[in-house]
Amino acid sequence: MEILKLNETPKRTSRNFNINNIKLENVEIPNNIGKFENLALIYEKKNIIVSEDVEISKLTYGLGEVLEDKVLKNSNVTKKLKINGKIKEDIILEFKLDKNNTNLIENIEIIAEENSQARIIIKYESEEEILGFHNGIIRVNAKDNSIIEIILVNLINKKINNFISIENTLSANSKVDYKIVDFGGKNSITNYYSNILGENASNTINTIYLGTDNQVIDINYIVELRGKKSNVDIKAEGALKDIAKKHFKGTIDFKKGCKKATGNETENCMLLSDTAKSIALPMLLCSEEEVEGNHSSSAGKVGEKELFYIMSRGFSQKEAMKLMVRAKFNNLLEKIYNEKIKEQILTKIDDAFNTNF
């Protein structure tokens, strides 16, 4: 057992604000991780080369040395996907932690060659009662004119710690679009870094998070814009109930030379109980004049009027709240075309409201 200090922000602020990093106690990092064999990898053989020869260099940011080293030196799943061409069918990686596969430490690398295009779904789930551990790295290298869409779904149970580090490199005219569903994990800690190098490159991140019981969600998105006319859009929508706690740290960093770049960031947190806690640190860092950067953040309870309206149609308060949350998440959910996964996500939302309020 050790105290883990994770997910440092790129710029520190006052220590008293309790947002520069997250300290987790009693996190057990398994020494013997064993095998992980419950991975379903579905992909079109044509134009995709899958190997295990993944990148093992250090991340620019990452969650912290301890967890990063664990993945780089000791992973039990390594997958490198080299995409060359336009892929029509979704590439799917489904990881399921079960009693025989309790620890997942994966290192995934996705290389999108020039002019290639693909949608990749990465889903993490687990059996409801098992204890386990998840710690992964996903790297994406989007070369010129490539288009990559990643749907990242975390539905693991609330007994397992969930750690994930993402690092993207975007070349000229590339587009990298993330849709992230962050519902699972006892502590769910995400570090996301994009290095937008190319001219006209674009990165969008749409996230929904749902915190229930005593879950802790710590999100640290860092996007550095270097390419001219490059763009980033970050949108996070979340709901917290019970005594759940969320830290949202989102940094848009306009580096010198990214002329005419644009960056937008919004984060909205719906508080469903008076004991849930939401901390946000939406940072805008700017060393270039000719840019446009905006961020906004809001927090509050469910609108009384909307709630009243729905309840006046015969729904209970619990049902009405569930509908409000589903509506809030719908913008993202309607863009997940895989019906089976969408159904799983909706079931998780329903489950969250089937417990006591």
Place this chain on the structure above:
Amino acid sequence: MPKTNVNEINRNIYDIKNKDNYDFKIKKGLTEDIIKEISNQKEDPEWMREFRLKALEIYNKLELPTWGPDISELNMDEIATYVKPKTKLNSNWEDVPEDIKNTFDKLGIPEAEKKSLAGVGAQYDSEVVYHSMKEELIKQGVIYTDMETAVKKYPELVKEHFMKCVPIYDHKFVALHGAVWSGGSFVYVPKGVKVDIPLQSYFRLNSPESGQFEHTLIIVDEGASLHFIEGCSAPKYNKVNLHAGCVELYVKDNAYLRYSTIENWSKNMLNLNTKKAIVGKNAQVDWVTGSFGSKISMLYPMSILNGENAKTEYTGISFAGKGQDLDTGFKVIHNAKNTSSVVNSKSISKNGGKCTYRSLVRINENAKNSKSTVSCESLMLDDISISDTIPTNDIRTDEVEFSHEAKIGKISDKTIFYLMSRGISEEDAKAMIVRGFAYPISKELPIEYAVEMNNLINLELEGSIG
């Protein structure tokens, strides 16, 4: 294309140096003996002497901040923390020595006193050299005096409030302040008394390689109101000067306080100031702050809304030019039901200057039905400057309305085009936009400061910005 040049602040008036003509200057450094000597010089009561020594002990234990601007060039062994000017406290400008009076004349203080102020305090280096207030306020029981007099004349009132709002263990420079504080103003406005005309204290640091550590303690009692203005400046020297003042404001139930500051320190100054207000039931504190000077500033006024329905507003502007790193912002803690806060911050960075907006909004569990709105805008006038926005929003209950928004960018081409399509020249359009950007803040300043600010952000109406 010709360029419009947004000038940096004209510092001619502020840069007038007087001879370093002191009555007593403590040796440089920070030791127990030095603190005891300051205490002797100031003829402190025993409790204050002990307080200073305790603060020194805490100072030695606390670390420098691990965030914000680099202040590693600050070497306390090179700073004289107490400089006593060659004069006593006066209540008539004619009694103030010629060189000191001339300085304040050029800063327009005696003139402003005649025209638009109810009272004035003027500090030169470590001591207040002039203090005066209109007769009618004295009759109403208002106290406006220098801090040293207050310690001796109103010991109970001072003991109850002195460094209770800003405790000495808050951070390293507060502890330093507690050890070496000197000068500053004490204001007490009795229950129900409305002071309609502002009081103003002006702090001038003349001595090189020294520090100014004035303490401002204001108590606005129940139902009373006050507008207090604080100004500060110093001439430029080659070595670092330090300002680590402390402002403690107690705004009791149903009271109102407006605290305006124009900070125009010289560009060798490290301005590490701490300001905090405790706000009672139905009371309000408004901060209006203009930060133009200093090499490095770390300044985050704070409102603690302890009473139900308490309110606060922060309106601030920073202008960072070459070599300046202005790290400013606001902190608010909502600690009671129905409290509200409104933050409106603007910054302009030019010529390699760096502006950072850093803030905290915390709405605690017991602050049901509270509201907070934060807006910050940053304007970059060239591509060698830096502008950062680092806000922390900490919401701990559900029945709140909280929103925060921030914008960063240059002057919009579309807006220029729109104004030009209405027959305005490009130069005028751009100048108009910069003035318009600063207007929401300048309109909140006392008129003479608004004029000063417009002069400071002086536009040469030729060509384009950027």
